[in-house]
Amino acid sequence: MSRSPAPPVRAMQPPSSALAIPAGTGMAEVGDYVAILKPRVMSLVVFTGVVGLAVAPGHLHPVLAIVAVLCIAIGAGASGAINMWYDRDIDAVMRRTAGRPLPQGRMMPGEALGFGAVLAVGAVAVMGLAVNWVAAELLALTIAFYVFVYTIWLKRRTPQNIVIGGAAGAFPPMIGWAAVTGDVGWGGLALFAIVFFWTPPHFWALSLYRSQDYAAAGVPMLPVVAGPEETKRQILLYTIVLWPVTLAPWFLGLVGPVYAALTAVLNLAFTAAALRVRADSTDKSARQMFGFSLLYLFLIFSLLLIDHLARSFV
């Protein structure tokens, strides 16, 4: 799975036009502060965190469960804000991100960094004081991994950026699990693995039809560095790896055979989508696969939640 060409050693630099960011006005509105928390990413993070919390063995007071979910959400938002601060130069170049508050000049860079840093420290501190310190340490690790390992170190240096950096997005269900149990456990690791192996096909499907944007911004995404054919092959390989990974919660006895059967159907559809992407020379299948990948993860975690709840009532 790692047969892609050797990654560039030095960081790719965005073109000089990327540095032409309008001078900040410092008049960011409330909506801009919400936008830099990446609410759409946050919603998926919160959902996987809630499922981790729900399927973990043990009991957590409902108020503390809400606090744990809130801390996961704010921690994810803080990571997003610091990411937008660091990536403001390349965000200005890409169509998908050019409308963000920093490239538009509505928010000063220092405001975004300060906002993100305060939220990050606050989320970790509240998680530790109110829930437990294992969950707090995992939350701190998640934020640090996303900011330092993915955003600052890997994103502009290697096409494996989202493979390794994807770990940051995979931690939340494990944090939810740790909030209840006080440790990581095999179940927490299984949930982590599902999101970890789902991330590459999800982002590579997007980057297949946004490769010009990434190339213009100097981000070495796999289609930019290795070409679309290699990217499509890697997408297919990851969808195959997802078969045993998504069935791991069943092997561990967390869920029952209904989950296993329905997950097999979802995996069949996801692998079929990857095959369609491989056979299609246009962007259409990649766009469809990107949309379906979101639905796929949502349904896998929904099934985990429903099956677990059904079993606990029987």
Add this chain to the structure above:
Amino acid sequence: MAIARGDRERTIRARNRALLAVLLALVALFYGIAIVRMGGG
């Protein structure tokens, strides 16, 4: 100029209100956490 100043004041007022709401929510949150933790939750 007057319109720009009005916009600026409106933005600042909205930000202040949002900050107040966040602070009140934090007070409620810490109050709830304290009750649960003291109750052995």
